[in-house]
Amino acid sequence: MPIDARTIRVGETGLERLIQWLRATNQPQTLEAITAKYIEILRSLVLEEEER
Amino acid sequence: MTDQQSLYTAAQPTWNGSDEQQQLAERIYQLMVMQGAFFPQNVPIRQSLENLAAFIAEQDKRDAAAVRDQLDAALQANDHVFQRSAEDDERVIYATTRMGFYTEPHIDTVHTFKQRLYEPENPLPIDDLDVIITRTRPALTTVEPVYISDYWQQRAPVAPDEEGGSVPALAATPVEHEAEEEVAAEPEVAEPVGTIQASVTSSVTEEHNATTITLPSGVNVDLAQPAETIFVEYGTALAEAIQQAIADDPLRRIVAFGDEYYPEDAVVSLSKGDLRRIREYILEQGEPMPDTSILSDVYYKTPRDHDFATFRFALNYRLNREKDFEFVGVPGMRLWSAKGLPAVGTKRLKTSELGQFYAFLEEDASYDDSLSEISADEIRSNRQLSRFLTFFEWEYGVLPYDAAMKALLPPPLLSDQRTSILRIEAPQHYTVYLVELRYPTTNRGGWLHGLEDFFKEYLVPGALITLSATDDPSVWTIQYGETGGEDGKLLQQDDKKGRYSFANHTFYCDVDSDLVPSQERLPRLKNMKVLPPGERRRITSTAGYVLEQIGQSRPGDINGFELGLRDLFMGVNVQRPATRAYLQATLNEDENFLVEDETFIYFPPTEELPPAEDDDTEE
Numbered sequence: 001m002p003i004d005a006r007t008i009r010v011g012e013t014g015l016e017r018l019i020q021w022l023r024a025t026n027q028p029q030t031l032e033a034i035t036a037k038y039i040e041i042l043r044s045l046v047l048e049e050e051e052r
Numbered sequence: 053m054t055d056q057q058s059l060y061t062a063a064q065p066t067w068n069g070s071d072e073q074q075q076l077a078e079r080i081y082q083l084m085v086m087q088g089a090f091f092p093q094n095v096p097i098r099q100s101l102e103n104l105a106a107f108i109a110e111q112d113k114r115d116a117a118a119v120r121d122q123l124d125a126a127l128q129a130n131d132h133v134f135q136r137s138a139e140d141d142e143r144v145i146y147a148t149t150r151m152g153f154y155t156e157p158h159i160d161t162v163h164t165f166k167q168r169l170y171e172p173e174n175p176l177p178i179d180d181l182d183v184i185i186t187r188t189r190p191a192l193t194t195v196e197p198v199y200i201s202d203y204w205q206q207r208a209p210v211a212p213d214e215e216g217g218s219v220p221a222l223a224a225t226p227v228e229h230e231a232e233e234e235v236a237a238e239p240e241v242a243e244p245v246g247t248i249q250a251s252v253t254s255s256v257t258e259e260h261n262a263t264t265i266t267l268p269s270g271v272n273v274d275l276a277q278p279a280e281t282i283f284v285e286y287g288t289a290l291a292e293a294i295q296q297a298i299a300d301d302p303l304r305r306i307v308a309f310g311d312e313y314y315p316e317d318a319v320v321s322l323s324k325g326d327l328r329r330i331r332e333y334i335l336e337q338g339e340p341m342p343d344t345s346i347l348s349d350v351y352y353k354t355p356r357d358h359d360f361a362t363f364r365f366a367l368n369y370r371l372n373r374e375k376d377f378e379f380v381g382v383p384g385m386r387l388w389s390a391k392g393l394p395a396v397g398t399k400r401l402k403t404s405e406l407g408q409f410y411a412f413l414e415e416d417a418s419y420d421d422s423l424s425e426i427s428a429d430e431i432r433s434n435r436q437l438s439r440f441l442t443f444f445e446w447e448y449g450v451l452p453y454d455a456a457m458k459a460l461l462p463p464p465l466l467s468d469q470r471t472s473i474l475r476i477e478a479p480q481h482y483t484v485y486l487v488e489l490r491y492p493t494t495n496r497g498g499w500l501h502g503l504e505d506f507f508k509e510y511l512v513p514g515a516l517i518t519l520s521a522t523d524d525p526s527v528w529t530i531q532y533g534e535t536g537g538e539d540g541k542l543l544q545q546d547d548k549k550g551r552y553s554f555a556n557h558t559f560y561c562d563v564d565s566d567l568v569p570s571q572e573r574l575p576r577l578k579n580m581k582v583l584p585p586g587e588r589r590r591i592t593s594t595a596g597y598v599l600e601q602i603g604q605s606r607p608g609d610i611n612g613f614e615l616g617l618r619d620l621f622m623g624v625n626v627q628r629p630a631t632r633a634y635l636q637a638t639l640n641e642d643e644n645f646l647v648e649d650e651t652f653i654y655f656p657p658t659e660e661l662p663p664a665e666d667d668d669t670e671e
Contacts, residue, residue, distance in 0.1 A: 005265045005275060010290070011297020019305055019315045027361035028312035035291040039279050046263050046275045 005046050014041040063152035069129035076126040080104055081133060085150055093150045096135075101127075101144035268293050309369045310383070310465045320366045326350075331376055334390040339486055340473045342526075343368055343386040372466070380473040380488075382462035384525035387473055396473060396488040397501030398448045400547070403490065405585040406450065410497025412591070412634050413454050419634040420455045428459035436460070436520035440564050442625035443513040447545050449504025452629055453492060457500070462525055464491050475527045476519075478506055480534065487528075506530065512542055512559040514567035533562030543569035543577050543626065550582045552626065569622055576602035577626065588628040592642045595635065598623035599654035610655055617650040 007013070018038055022029060029037075065081065067074035083104070088097035105120035112119070127134045127146055135154045138144045147154050263276040273286045282290075298306045298313065307316045322330075333350050334341050343364055347353040353360055368386055371377040381387035397403075412419045422439075431437050437460045445451055453461070464472065472489040485502055492498035511517070511532060520529045541554040554571040569577060580601045587593050602623050603613030615623070617632060624630045639645040639652055646653040 005261075005263050008265045010265060010267060010293045011300075015297070015301075015305065022306065022313065023315050023318050026358075028309075028314040028365040030311050031291050031295060031313065032287070034313055035287055035294055036279070036283050038294055039275075039282050039287075039290065042265065043275045043279055043282075 002047065003045050008042060008045070010042075014038065014045055017041045063150065065130075065133045065152035067130055068132075069126055072122075073126035073129050076108070076123060077130040077133065079108070080123065080127060080146075081148060081152075083107065084146075084148055088150060091150060096147040096149055096154050098145055098147045101146060104146065268296070307369055309365060309372060310386075312365055314362065314365050314369075318362065319369055320363060322367070322370045327371075327374060327376065330371070330388075331390040331392070334388060335392050339393065340380045340387040340389040342381070343388065346388065378471075379466055379469060380471050381465060382472050382474075382525050383465050384462075386465070387526060389473065396486045398450065398504055401448060401585065404496075405589070406448075406499055406501070407490070407493070407496030408585075408589050409628050410452055410492075410499050411495060412630070412638075413452060413497040414492045414495075416637070417455075419631055419637060421631045421633040422452070422454040422456035423459075426456065428455065431456055431459040436518055438516055438518040440567050441507065441511060441513055441515050441517060442567070442629065443543060443569050443622070444625050444627070444629050446507045446511060446513040446515070448501065449507050450499050450501040450629075451503070453489065453498030453500060454631075460519060460521070461489060461500075461528075473526070474500070475524075476503065476506075477522075477527060477529045478510075478531070479529055480531060481510065485530075503530070511561050512557060512563060513569050514563040514565070515559075515561040516564065535560050535562060538563075540568065541571035543571075545582060547582070552577055552580045552582065554578055566618060567622065569626060574602055574619060574622065577623065580623075580626070583627050591624075591628075591630055591634065591638050592644070594627050594630075595620065595624050595639055595652070596644060596654050596656060598627065599652065600656060603652075603654065606653060612646075612653050612655045614651055614653040617652065620652050 003013075018034065018041055021037055021041075022034070067077050069077065084097045084099055087099065088095070091097055101120060101124055105116050105123050108114070108123060109116035109119045124144065128136060133152055134146045134148050135156070136144060136146055261274075264272050264274045266272050267286065267289050269289050269292075271286060271289055273282060273290070275282070295308075298308065304316050306313050307319060329350055330346055333346060337345075346367060347360070347364060351363070353363055357363075368379075371388055372379055376391040378389045378391075379386070380389045426437075437456055439451075439456070451457065461474070462472065470491060470493075472491070474487045474489055476485045476487045477483070478485070483506065485506055487500050487502035489500050490498050507515075515532055518531045520531070522529060537558055537560050539556065539558050542557040542559075543552055544555050545552055554575075554577075565573075571578070580598070583594060583597060587597070598620065599613040599615050602619065603615040606612035606614050617636070621630070621632050621635060624635060635652075636647065640647045644655055644657055646655070
């Protein structure tokens with residue numbers, strides 16, 4: 001279910017997914033890598049429907 | 053009849069209708085009361101007409117269909133006792149109670165606590181949605197995104213445009229009303245609101261659509277763009293927002309050490325025994341140790357181990373939270389010091405005194421003239437820096453952490469890091485020195501110390517030294533130009549007498565003769581007092597004293613002393629560190645000094661320091 005971008009709270013929305021990814025990588029990540037992944041997560045939340 | 057009996061006794065209603073109907077109604081009533089004998093008095097006892105008719109028909113040996121109509125009429129005649137409800141003609145239900153009547157309870161929903169709570173008549177102004185939506189989340193995974201009801205959305209500070217304009221984003225942080233208007237008008241230049249609570253701001257722009265988010269800095273990011281484009285254009289702003297959010301997360305679900313991040317629940321803990329072993333290991337080595345050495349020597353872990361990276365992170369993260377350990381590393385080399393290790397650097401001056409001496413470097417950037425002859429970019433590209441030693445630096449083995457040094461040396465890895473320990477190698481003598489780099493704070497300057505032995509052993513004030521980087525970010529080299537040897541009577545500090553004197557020296561290093569405090573150069577430095585740190589801290593009192601001691605008396609009505617900038621610079625730098633720019637700027641503003649070109653004239657106030665005591669001792 002895609003969400004409206006206006007309800008996104010940067011740093012809160014999608015944080016659980018980010019944590020899951022971080023855990024799955026099995027090694028600490030840089031802020032740069034985290035940012036890139038977080039962009040992917042937010043995009044997937046918002047664009048899910050359109051992409052489908 | 054006792055009260056207890058009355059509890060189990062039904063009321064005796066009066067009956068209406070014909071005698072037959074009255075009898076029938078009473079029988080039914082007795083039957084239903086018997087069925088609900090243990091019901092509370094006001095709880096309805098229900099029975100279908102079908103069942104009642106079947107019962108009476110069986111009792112009276114009659115036709116059930118005929119009884120049904122008769123019974124229905126009798127009970128309807130006594131509707132004050134029996135409440136009739138019918139879904140259809142086939143399904144009729146009668147209800148009564150032990151009290152002899154039944155009325156459907158009416159639930160008043162006009163005014164409820166729930167409604168008052170969620171939809172107050174006069175709600176307070178919503179400056180901050182955080183007061184409505186708690187930011188404290190349970191540890192368990194929650195459904196995302198946080199649901200915000202239409203009620204609160206509609207009451208957000210910026211109401212939806214009635215003319216069909218854009219819908220506002222949610223207000224999440226207290227923002228001045230004026231600021232909101234500015235943000236709304238020009239989102240690109242909006243003031244950053246500072247905290248991640250403002251991640252979704254109240255800015256309203258025409259560009260807003262269902263795929264656009266607003267960053268705390270006020271920048272709108274359309275997530276419909278490719279991820280690479282977003283990263284390139286807004287990566288920095290997003291990284292700042294994420295970093296802030298992680299730091300502000302009350303549950304600390306992601307933790308950081310330096311520039312690395314990992315989930316807190318996946319970070320292994322260190323027991324007290326672990327901490328003790330690590331501390332003993334560091335103390336045994338006698339100097340700060342890198343995390344990789346601790347991992348290999350204490351835990352026998354190698355980079356080939358699958359959990360090496362995570363364990364290394366855990367070690368650094370956990371040690372950083374322990375008061376018995378201090379991080380003294382740099383980016384690329386994580387060193388740990390433990391309580392009990394010998395201090396690095398001079399013990400003749402307190403760190404607070406050194407911090408105050410170098411405070412001028414942080415006070416005003418114009419006081420720092422270390423980049424007057426070479427740029428920071430050149431230093432970074434060359435990875436080395438050359439400079440002449442002053443007497444103070446040579447005497448105490450310190451170097452200022454000025455703009456040139458900042459360009460050369462590594463920055464702190466942690467935001468609250470106070471010091472780094474560097475290894476400085478002198479390849480000309482195969483010696484290594486541990487040097488402490490003290491980072492500046494808001495009101496104190498930074499410096500390096502720990503080179504006292506090297507300076508005293510091989511160099512003299514005025515010597516040219518070169519610091520160079522190596523492949524190891526915590527290891528540096530120090531070199532100087534060697535010469536055939538030169539003799540001279542050079543200044544030295546006598547801590548016992550608290551004075552300066554000249555002594556014979558033979559030195560083998562390149563010097564700037566203008567900066568060498570020799571007897572030939574400035575003979576009046578002899579017998580100058582070593583001022584106490586409190587007096588040295590004030591540049592004007594130090595410069596005034598130096599001028600009185602080594603300056604030329606100025607003829608005239610008012611007793612004054614004058615000295616050129618070069619000599620004053622050397623004289624002051626015997627007592628404390630100061631740049632030429634700092635001297636010129638501060639003395640120019642002091643009423644007791646007159647600066648003419650590069651000549652400084654000092655007029656001591658009458659209540660100023662008494663002249664130095666005459667000392668009869670001859671060298």
